[in-house]
Amino acid sequence: xxxxxxxxxxxxxxxxxxxxxxxxxxxxxxxxxxxxxxxxxxxxxxxxxxxxxxxxxxxxxxxxxxxxxxxxxxxxxxxxxxxxxxxxxxxxxxxxxxxxxxxxxxxxxxxxxxxxxxxxxxxxxxxxxxxxxxxxxxxxxxxxxxxxxxxxxxxxxxxxxxxxxxxxxxxxxxxxxxxxxxxxxxxxxxxxxxxxxxxxxxxxxxxxxxxxxxxxxxxxxxxxxxxxxxxxxxxxxxxxxxxxxxxxxxxxxxxxxxxxxxxxxxxxxxxxx
Amino acid sequence: xxxxxxxxxxxxxxxxxxxxxxxxxxxxxxxxxxxxxxxxxxxxxxxxxxxxxxxxxxxxxxxxxxxxxxxxxxxxxxxxxxxxxxxxxxxxxxxxxxxxxxxxxxxxxxxxxxxxxxxxxxxxxxxxxxxxxxxxxxxxxxxxxxxxxxxxxxxxxxxxxxxxxxxxxxxxxxxxxxxxxxxxxxxxxxxxxxxxxxxxxxxxxxxxxxxxxxxxxxxxxxxxxxxxxxxxxxxxxxxxxxxxxxxxxxxxxxxxxxxxxxxxxxxxxxxxxxxxxxxxxxxxxxxxxxxxxxxxxxxxxxx
Numbered sequence: 375x376x377x378x379x380x381x382x383x384x385x386x387x388x389x390x391x392x393x394x395x396x397x398x399x400x401x402x403x404x405x406x407x408x409x410x411x412x413x414x415x416x417x418x419x420x421x422x423x424x425x426x427x428x429x430x431x432x433x434x435x436x437x438x439x440x441x442x443x444x445x446x447x448x449x450x451x452x453x454x455x456x457x458x459x460x461x462x463x464x465x466x467x468x469x470x471x472x473x474x475x476x477x478x479x480x481x482x483x484x485x486x487x488x489x490x491x492x493x494x495x496x497x498x499x500x501x502x503x504x505x506x507x508x509x510x511x512x513x514x515x516x517x518x519x520x521x522x523x524x525x526x527x528x529x530x531x532x533x534x535x536x537x538x539x540x541x542x543x544x545x546x547x548x549x550x551x552x553x554x555x556x557x558x559x560x561x562x563x564x565x566x567x568x569x570x571x572x573x574x575x576x577x578x579x580x581x582x583x584x585x586x587x588x589x590x591x592x593x594x595x596x597x598x599x600x601x602x603x604x605x606x607x608x609x610x611x612x613x614x615x616x617x618x619x620x621x622x623x624x625x626x627x628x629x630x631x632x633x634x635x636x637x638x639x640x641x642x643x644x645x646x647x
Numbered sequence: 648x649x650x651x652x653x654x655x656x657x658x659x660x661x662x663x664x665x666x667x668x669x670x671x672x673x674x675x676x677x678x679x680x681x682x683x684x685x686x687x688x689x690x691x692x693x694x695x696x697x698x699x700x701x702x703x704x705x706x707x708x709x710x711x712x713x714x715x716x717x718x719x720x721x722x723x724x725x726x727x728x729x730x731x732x733x734x735x736x737x738x739x740x741x742x743x744x745x746x747x748x749x750x751x752x753x754x755x756x757x758x759x760x761x762x763x764x765x766x767x768x769x770x771x772x773x774x775x776x777x778x779x780x781x782x783x784x785x786x787x788x789x790x791x792x793x794x795x796x797x798x799x800x801x802x803x804x805x806x807x808x809x810x811x812x813x814x815x816x817x818x819x820x821x822x823x824x825x826x827x828x829x830x831x832x833x834x835x836x837x838x839x840x841x842x843x844x845x846x847x848x849x850x851x852x853x854x855x856x857x858x859x860x861x862x863x864x865x866x867x868x869x870x871x872x873x874x875x876x877x878x879x880x881x882x883x884x885x886x887x888x889x890x891x892x893x894x895x896x897x898x899x900x901x902x903x904x905x906x907x908x909x910x911x912x913x914x915x916x917x918x919x920x921x922x923x924x925x926x927x928x929x930x931x932x933x934x935x936x937x938x939x940x941x942x943x944x945x946x947x948x949x950x
Binding site: 378379381382383384385386389390392393394396397399400403452453455456458459462463466468470471472473474475476477478479480481482483484485486489490491493494497509510512513516520545546566567570573574576577580581591594595598599602606610613614617618621625629 | 656661663667674676755757761768774779780782789790792830880883908912917927931
């Protein structure tokens with residue numbers, strides 16, 4: 375293996391600097407004393423204090439969290455099913471259309487997804503609000519879950535499953551006893567991904583919402599249009615903190631479970647050998 | 648009997664997500680298409696009799712006669728829409744190229760990193776993707792403003808006398824797209840490079856290739872699937888991007904996602920915005936299908 379050259383190190387460091395610097399600056403200026411977000415005037419947490427006074431903001435945050443929890447959970451179930459369908463059933467009628475429908479939402483511009491879902495809800499006369507946002511979020515996030523779970527299923531040693539089936543377990547029982555424990559880390563990261571995608575979404579939520587259901591991104595967006603303020607920086611910092619913490623915890627848990635699983639497998643093979 | 652039941656249950660694994668996607672993903676496109684063909688007055692919100700089959704066959708025939716291409720004619724007559732489509736594609740293409748230019752060395756550097764460091768680097772690339780898109784775009788406003796952090800920094804260094812005007816220009820949009828979509832470019836290229844057999848480059852160099860020649864003739868072609876996947880992952884959503892041109896671009900910036908949004912939210916013209924969406928979809932259908940084929944092929948190889 376060639377060594378890690380200076381050029382390689384420089385491109386990685388500069389690249390990460392580019393990725394992280396804007397976020398770091400945003401976090402720093404959320405603690406700015408001054409109302410200006412570009413001139414540093416001393417440390418203060420007053421903008422965070424003000425957030426708790428802002429009732430409409432808190433309401434929006436509550437709506438967003440409920441939508442994200444509900445939609446991520448449903449999307450994880452549906453997305454895992456879709457991944458199983460794609461990996462375990464290599465041929466069924468309409469498989470090409472199905473895989474197309476799983477992959478297309480990953481790249482579909484949000485304005486199109488949002489508009490088409492809104493027109494669907496109007497056409498079937500569904501009252502728009504909390505539930506329509508949730509349904510819309512399930513639809514686009516389940517495809518991300520499907521891709522994450524699918525990649526795990528592809529590297530899965532199918533012979534364990536076949537052994538369980540040969541020993542007389544039903545497919546359903548095999549899934550819960552064998553498959554699910556193995557793919558659990560991927561299912562879990564799929565859930566986290568769906569949750570954060572739902573938490574972030576502005577465009578699709580704006581199209582599918584109705585009276586009374588304002589999400590946090592919609593709230594942030596309407597304030598951002600009026601200008602940059604440290605208060606928005608403070609909300610953003612809290613959101614970044616929550617997501618970063620969640621992702622780091624998730625990845626530590628996943629890595630630990632992977633290591634445990636590998637150890638178990640090695641022990642099992644040693645026992646057989 | 649029990650076997651039959653369990654076969655049915657395992658079939659449900661296909662049926663449930665299939666039905667869900669048909670209903671919430673595919674059918675809505677037909678509704679958009681249907682509304683794009685209707686007259687503005689008829690299709691005014693909030694009610695549109697889309698599934699109105701009460702009139703029977705003659706009713707359907709009547710409906711078909713009401714369909715019109717007026718909205719599409721209107722779109723072609725107004726240069727604004729045509730320019731918006733063209734400029735969206737151009738902006739997305741330039742941004743995709745810039746993202747590749749910046750993303751490739753990062754992916755390459757990551758693939759060359761010591762093995763023990765790679766999972767951490769990988770997570771660090773993915774992490775910004777989990778933080779809100781809106782927040783990341785918002786963060787750039789404070790940096791790019793005329794009195795913003797970038798200009799302060801450059802004038803402190805004495806590099807500029809006049810503040811650079813970046814916000815509200817196309818440059819701000821390029822920066823915004825490159826920044827927001829960079830992980831989508833880096834990840835597929837990284838996974839292509841990481842899988843690569845490094846002895847191939849060594850062989851090329853042993854046979855007398857300079858390192859640069861070995862890169863262009865061996866490494867780059869082998870990473871091409873990752874490059875193509877990365878470019879599609881950036882280009883397709885960027886064409887229809889709304890948040891970035893709206894927050895970073897100026898009022899004269901034309902991008903179709905923004906046009907669709909304002910047509911819908913400000914003008915409340917649903918048929919025209921549906922027609923805008925259908926044309927956007929027609930522009931993107933080739934890259935989207937191409938992307939699906941790549942994905943499907945990747946599944947086949949993973950098996």
